[in-house]
Amino acid sequence: MRKNRQLQIKKQTSSFLTDHLRIPPDVSDGESRITIAGDGWIWVEHYKGILEYTGSSLILQGKSGRIHVEGTGLSMDYYTSEDLVVRGKIRAVRYDAGKDA
């Protein structure tokens, strides 16, 4: 009960900072940041891990949900715990709400 309360307070504080101080959520909450250039290059930062990787799809676990990258001939330029770069013909980038949705 006490733990839930603490989490709630933390969320409220974070929400307050984000709303009133206009701090971006990737800085305040550590949300995933995705940079897309055209349809052939994606740079993803702040993810938790890879859930699935095939030549046609890449599913990453973000803080507040899953990130689906769909396309063909997907390859990764590099992969570290901080960020990764995906190349290939990208068709869609989709979010699934909820941590385990």
Added chain:
Amino acid sequence: MSSVIGVSEFLFGYLRICIKGGSAERFLNVCAGRGIRLWNLERTEGNLCLNLSLSAFDRLHPIIRKTKVKVVILEKNGLPFFLNRFQKRWVFFLGALLAVSAWLISTRFLWSMEFSGNVKITSDQMKRFLEEHGICLMVPLGRIQVTELELALYDKFEDVTWNSIRILGTSLIVEVKERDVPQRQTEMRSHLGMNLISSGDGVITEMIVRGGVPKVRLGDEVKRDQILVEGRVPVMNEDGTVREWILTEPDADVWVERKLQYEDCESLYYLEMLPGRRKKDAYRFSILGNEYFTEKKNIFYQESILETEVTPKLLQILRIPIRIRKITHGEVNVTLRKRNEDEAKEQSLKKILKFLTTLEEKGVQIIEKDVKIGIEGDFSLTYGVIIIREKEAFFQKTEDELDGTQR
């Protein structure tokens, strides 16, 4: 950010591996968790191929066991593998290393000297000057003091009005500009107070005097060394005696017509040289100024020698002081022959014409020629008279100057 192979990856080596079976995604997550950097990840036929550094591969064992994947090494890249491949060829690497070292060391020394713009001052004189200042081939470039050399060059050669000495690569380039005073000016200046004299017997046919005192008239017969125009002007007293002499420039165009006796005697016998069949090549190597011959003596009893430069272009471009010259020894057969009358006359005629051409080149006009060619015994005789007209241009010091006094 970039997939380009970094210098460190190449230096320390990297592998391209293929992950088969098990959970490839889990393998990636564990690698990321342990700070292992992976790049160029690709899915091919259900397998995951990726690059990782050699040091990271050593840490991969527990991860492989944990994620139950199989790892196949596809490629080994980078310097450690490259050197390993050539481990048996260490002599080649040693040679390459020595060659590079020799090249680097050789670039610290002077290998050639080039001179340009010098006409009066010969290249040998320039070389001697540089040697006097301790500059010769194979001298360390750092020892050459260019500014000091430039100043010393002005002191040594008075005719140098401008010079530039610079080091270009391993060459010393010396550029000079010499004094370019017109010949006429120096001549005129040096004739002040001198007399224009006759160079031989003859009759004056034309005379224009611009400076000095004329001592002869048009149509006068003159003897050798006779004064034509005096280089001093007398200033007279009232009683008609000379008070003083003023030195002047004897500037005059005096044309004299004179007879020239021509006599020539030439043997009908002559040596004819015919090239033989045999030829042999020899070489002369010039290394750092020292010469080495493959054949030093004459090869044939009677021979002609032709030298040609055959130094490879590469040596010239790299300015390596090695010069190779090919010496072609050709056999020559020398025989004694006798000319017949026509041949002898033709030969004598050629000689006369050559003599006349030489006169004309000197500015002498040929007015008339009466020359006969005859054969007497084994000799061809040429004799006759040539009337020429030439401009006098001989100068002699005046009596005052010869005495060393001036009134």
